[in-house]
Amino acid sequence: AQTVTQSQPEMSVQEAETVTLSCTYDTSESDYYLFWYKQPPSRQMILVIRQEAYKQQNATENRFSVNFQKAAKSFSLKISDSQLGDAAMYFCAYRSARNSGYALNFGKGTSLLVTP
Amino acid sequence: DAGVTQSPTHLIKTRGQQVTLRCSPISGHKSVSWYQQVLGQGPQFIFQYYEKEERGRGNFPDRFSARQFPNYSSELNVNALLLGDSALYLCASSTARQGAGNTEAFFGQGTRLTVV
Numbered sequence: 001a002q003t004v005t006q007s008q009p010e011m012s013v014q015e016a017e018t019v020t021l022s023c024t025y026d027t028s029e030s031d032y033y034l035f036w037y038k039q040p041p042s043r044q045m046i047l048v049i050r051q052e053a054y055k056q057q058n059a060t061e062n063r064f065s066v067n068f069q070k071a072a073k074s075f076s077l078k079i080s081d082s083q084l085g086d087a088a089m090y091f092c093a094y095r096s097a098r099n100s101g102y103a104l105n106f107g108k109g110t111s112l113l114v115t116p
Numbered sequence: 117d118a119g120v121t122q123s124p125t126h127l128i129k130t131r132g133q134q135v136t137l138r139c140s141p142i143s144g145h146k147s148v149s150w151y152q153q154v155l156g157q158g159p160q161f162i163f164q165y166y167e168k169e170e171r172g173r174g175n176f177p178d179r180f181s182a183r184q185f186p187n188y189s190s191e192l193n194v195n196a197l198l199l200g201d202s203a204l205y206l207c208a209s210s211t212a213r214q215g216a217g218n219t220e221a222f223f224g225q226g227t228r229l230t231v232v
Contacts, residue, residue, distance in 0.1 A: 004158075037223075043204060044119075045159070045223035091158050102149050102212055103172050104221065106158030 002027045002094050006107035013082045014115050020067075021077045021110045023092030031097035034068065034075045035104065040088040048090070051075065053097075079112075087114040118142070120209050120224035128230045129197050137192045137227045141209030147171075148190040149221065150182060151206040159206055165190055166212075194229075202231045 003026045013019035025034070036048040051059045051068050058066050063083075067076045079086055089111050093104040121140045129135050141148050147166045151159035164172035165184035184190045188209075194201055204226040212219035 042225060043206075044225045045206065045208070047220050050220070093158075102147060102164045102166075102210065102221070103161040103174065104149075104151075104159070104208075105161070108156070108158050 002029075002032075002096065002105050004092050004094050004105055004107035006092055006110050008110045009108075010111045010113065012113045012115060013079070015082055015084060017082055018078060018080045019082055019112065021079075021090050021092075021112070023075045023077070023107060025073050025075065025092075025094050027073065027094065027096075029096055029098065033095045033097065034066075035093040035095070036064070036066070036075075036077045037091045037093060037106075038086075038088045039091060039109070045091070049077065082114050084114050084116065087112055120207055120222050122205075122207050122224040122227050124227060125225065126228045126230075128232060130232055131197055131199060133197050134193065134195045135197060135229060137194075137205050137207075137229070139190045139192070139207030139209075139224060141188050141190070141207075142222055145209035145211055145222070146188050147210045147212050148184055148188065149208045149210075150190070150192045151208065152176075153204040153206055153226070155203070162192070197231045199231050202229060204228050 034051045089109045092107045149164040150162040153159040161174040163182045168184045179195045206226045208221040
């Protein structure tokens with residue numbers, strides 16, 4: 001089974017600054033998808049950004065971008081110009097491209113604190 | 117448009133009892149997945165249903181079961197509750213068929229189950 005590791009239980013960033021959240025994963029597959037989800041105190045998981053493993057270009061969504069290193073099995077999230085509303089739990093997730101249902105395999109999460 | 121709705125939002129049950137959690141997907145979504153999120157952990161995949169058939173199952177005991185109805189809503193049942201079943205149960209819906217790539221999963225706000 002694939003494992004997803006988020007080694008930073010908590011991170012802190014000042015408003016308007018940049019922060020990077022780390023994620024590594026273990027897989028023997030060559031084709032898969034990676035996601036970052038945000039979970040605010042409201043508990044609803046919200047998709048932040050996604051990356052297809054077959055794409056070399058790193059995904060970007062406004063202030064959010066990823067650094068996808070396939071050989072190193074690393075998928076970090078960079079948040080630029082941090083805002084107070086970015087404070088939340090962030091989860092990295094893996095999904096196989098093979099016939100394994102629609103299961104998302106999540107890491108344990110990183111709690112992001114944004115200070116004024 | 118209404119998002120994924122789950123009911124109830126909170127629930128307290130006694131060990132040994134049975135519980136039923138409900139999920140209504142976004143209109144037009146035929147896939148529903150269930151996740152268990154224990155406090156301090158990332159969500160763990162339980163089931164996926166597509167077109168009323170089970171398409172994926174995580175590593176959970178047979179006490180956990182689910183079904184999907186003709187209107188694509190879904191129920192998760194847990195029998196013989198244990199203290200360890202206390203968790204946030206998340207439902208996610210999508211348009212994706214089994215193994216259909218990077219399609220976004222939309223999550224509900226979850227049901228907080230406490231077993232005493």
